[in-house]
């Protein structure tokens with residue numbers, strides 16, 4: 464297995480099966496720290512730099528929380544408008560990263576441009592984590608999601624994972640790549656204008672991801688072990704800032720999970736949603752035994768603890 468020490472986490476395209484399980488094992492070791500709400504000193508001599516060019520609640524704060532739980536330090540920005548990258552100068556990624564690499568030992572970047580964290584990694588002498596790049600990928604979210612599935616279902620093989628919503632989304636790309644390493648079926652359901660791009664499906668074919676495309680939730684709900692959701696009412700992920708519109712579109716019934724829809728599901732199926740949600744996942748579903756998105760959010764801290772401690776060499 465390749466070492467994680469010093470490694471960039473940019474994509475799940477190149478992740479191997481044993482690397483997933485290695486991270487899941489580290490999650491299991493570190494989880495009691497998060498559960499007991501204690502901080503340790505595993506990364507006491509390390510600093511994380513956060514570079515968020517797009518809004519985030521979970522991804523940025525889960526990385527920060529993870530760093531604090533491990534006794535490390537955090538600095539950075541959550542709004543590029545407060546930096547020279549976001550004002551008159553429009554400072555380039557190259558120049559910005561040449562500064563940031565002196566300020567810490569690892570960097571986590573969210574950007575509206577696909578490939579921006581990979582560009583940062585070219586110029587940085589410290590490891591770079593992709594926290595979501597345009598429509599590209601969201602590897603740390605999907606690592607969290609796979610860990611949640613493993614803990615809740617006991618396996619990542621033999622499962623039917625029904626992915627509902629906007630399949631141009633970065634999580635949908637990362638999970639498609641990741642599932643090539645498991646004996647699982649990915650079932651794709653999306654509105655026509657949010658269907659996976661042919662180039663992406665060609666990549667899944669090449670990687671050997673087992674997938675099929677369906678048109679209606681009724682075709683798959685009874686088979687689903689995991690219902691994996693993204694909104695279909697979305698901002699444009701290629702823009703730096705997307706203010707809330709005056710009126711939101713409503714999610715068509717076919718892409719919504721409600722208490723009624725879940726009556727047709729297996730009793731032990733689980734629902735994941737990386738959040739934030741719109742009306743595709745109604746609060747009424749929070750009370751069902753299937754809901755696991757709060758557990759998923761908690762696991763987001765645990766997975767970032769595992770990732771940060773790994774790339775910062777705490778386990779070497």
Ligand code: CP
Nearest residue numbers: 519520521522737738
């Ligand atoms: N799941 C996720 O990426 O959420 P944020 O946009 O709040 O980081």
